[in-house]
Amino acid sequence: MGAEALLSAVADEVSGCTRCPLHVGRTQTVPGEGNPLSDVLMVGEGPGVREDATGRPFVGPAGQLLDELLQSIGWAREQVFIANVVKCRPPGNRDPEPEEISACRPYLDRQEAALDPAVTVTLGRHSLRRYLPDARIGEVHGRLRRSGGRFVFPMYHPAAALHQSSLRETLFADMRGLPAALLAAREAIAAERTESVQAILPDPAPPAPTAESDDAEQMTLF
Numbered sequence: 001m002g003a004e005a006l007l008s009a010v011a012d013e014v015s016g017c018t019r020c021p022l023h024v025g026r027t028q029t030v031p032g033e034g035n036p037l038s039d040v041l042m043v044g045e046g047p048g049v050r051e052d053a054t055g056r057p058f059v060g061p062a063g064q065l066l067d068e069l070l071q072s073i074g075w076a077r078e079q080v081f082i083a084n085v086v087k088c089r090p091p092g093n094r095d096p097e098p099e100e101i102s103a104c105r106p107y108l109d110r111q112e113a114a115l116d117p118a119v120t121v122t123l124g125r126h127s128l129r130r131y132l133p134d135a136r137i138g139e140v141h142g143r144l145r146r147s148g149g150r151f152v153f154p155m156y157h158p159a160a161a162l163h164q165s166s167l168r169e170t171l172f173a174d175m176r177g178l179p180a181a182l183l184a185a186r187e188a189i190a191a192e193r194t195e196s197v198q199a200i201l202p203d204p205a206p207p208a209p210t211a212e213s214d215d216a217e218q219m220t221l222f
């Protein structure tokens, strides 16, 4: 199955999911959306009021800021894939509980496996914790990090800048570093693939001299 089919299978399953108590209060599930061929995955926390009402991620005030952030580097949300650590809205916008995050985890795992992103941008601390459990956002934001076999680019949650305006500049500054981080990650991934192919396949033998190249060599002798 291709990424698109895998991602829509996840969305289908999520729509009927009752694996954690968050299913009780939801209006709609918010599985995530975006370009199935993108190699950038952005992971937020969980749906808010507008997301719950529409079934789409990041469409409220935090989403508007995320759109601005993407636009600031010439990207559009249709070029990336946007998901959350929980797919149903925590009541009153409270933080998701650890049990809810772990109940929902297989869906994000499968989305990630389907996309196989070069970079995962974490938005906020719940998303950061999934990849770098001991990292502190104040220390790692805006810098490409490794987590297992993956590259992670931690950012503050856009909603945080709505409450704390000093974070706005930090978010835009970090975003400016994302295109270069993506290129660096792509290059590292390509180099690792080449290395692993070379470990399996022997170096190709040098081409055997042909009659033509013998002639050419002789020509130079005269």
Ligand code: URA
Pocket (backbone or CB within 6 Å): 044, 045, 046, 047, 048, 051, 056, 057, 058, 059, 060, 062, 063, 084, 159
């Ligand atoms: N905040 C999130 O973390 N995710 C959304 O989808 C919307 C707001």
Ligand code: SF4
Pocket (backbone or CB within 6 Å): 014, 017, 018, 019, 020, 021, 022, 023, 029, 086, 087, 088, 100, 103, 104, 105
């Ligand atoms: Fe299922 Fe996730 Fe919704 Fe909980 S938050 S009901 S695990 S889809």
